[in-house]
Amino acid sequence: MRVLLYLYYPFYDKHLAGGVQVSVRKLVDKLLTKYPDIKLSIVCPHSDLHNFPENIPLHPILHDLEQNGLNPIDLYNDLLILEQMADDSDVIWLVDRRFPVRTAKPKLLSMNTFCYERELKAFFESEWDRVVFNSEYLKNQLINCTTKREDATVIPYFVDDDFRKQEKMRCSSRMSRYFEFEFDKKYILYPHRPEAEKGHLEAILILEELIRYDSKYCLLIPMPPNSRNADVFSENDFIQGLKQIIAVKGLEENVVFHNWIDYSDLPYYYSMGEYSLFLSKLPETFGFVLINSISCGTPTISYGVGALTEVVPPGRGHLVVPVGDYHSITKLILAGEGQDEVVHDTDMVIEKYSLDRVATQYYQLFVALGRTTVNQLV
Structure with missing residues (x-):
């Protein structure tokens, strides 16, 4: 199961801030350890500028493709790389961002907020196949804006196993x-x-x-x-x-x-x-x-x-x-x-809010969407 994870922020190891950064960082760890059949490729801006954990596979896409004033040559080269990575994947996992390349590969969109333009563009312009909301509240804000209601799922954030009362x-x-x-x-x-x-x-x-x-x-x-x-x-x-x-x-x-x-x-x-x-x-x-x-x-x-x-x-x-x-x-x-x-x-x-349960839910969605890719090839 080859999953391409498309992020919009540097994938820090320690200075995590915000629910999105924390949840994705720890969820990736759990998926890689619990489900060895998942092969993740991770794309995030400026990934060559930071020290990442060795077990996290990152591809050095060096630019935020939605920023203003991007050099056209850099944009063109990055889009070519993304197109190839999409072709090499079974499922594309988007986190609050629309995928900038048109592809027939199934896309899972994780929505974590609705307060910003880019996140809303991800929901309305991504041509996603399944969407995951982190709460019923968020789902209720957006679900009436789409005809694909049966393709929406709520998977909450989680409590990490280490978060227990300490002496x-x-x-x-x-x-x-x-x-x-x-x-x-x-x-x-x-x-x-x-x-x-x-x-x-x-x-x-x-x-x-x-x-x-x-x-x-x-x-x-x-x-x-x-x-x-x-x-x-x-x-x-x-x-x-x-x-x-x-x-x-x-x-x-x-x-x-x-x-x-x-x-x-x-x-x-x-x-x-x-x-x-x-x-x-x-x-x-x-x-x-x-x-x-x-x-x-x-x-x-x-x-x-x-x-x-x-x-x-x-x-x-x-x-x-x-x-x-x-x-x-x-x-x-x-x-x-x-x-x-x-x-x-x-x-x-x-x-x-078990991390293990959240990882299982995401894995099941990847498998279901991966079957779509297999059916397309048959």
């Missing part, structure tokens, strides 16, 4: 690479990229209220990840703005800005928190932070936008408040809501 001593050791861990601090986690609609300002207001009751509360905010090169400058500017607000409010001793946490260290990061905050106002199509935090035994408080209440229903480990009601969040934290009940959602999340 505090081990958390201290691992987190010492990022900041000075203090055992008596009450850490509030804000594991999101710095974007205005992700709710950082509300997180600061919540902290301001919390320390009026207990000065041990500390808000953790990550710096921009390296894997988002295009956004680093704007995100750094956003961080500088946050720092100015924090300084004006006199909260410097209760806020820690730290480097982006490597994926392998995230179970320790989530395990040490009192709560994770998910205050996005964007139409979130899944919410990796939600399941990762709960799987490590840390309750998450959110506004419940998009698919969040579908992924984990509110009430125990997932606490939901109206958008902008940060006063209620402060009260929930001070009351310790969800601390004892989160274990029930932990078991549910680990069972429901």
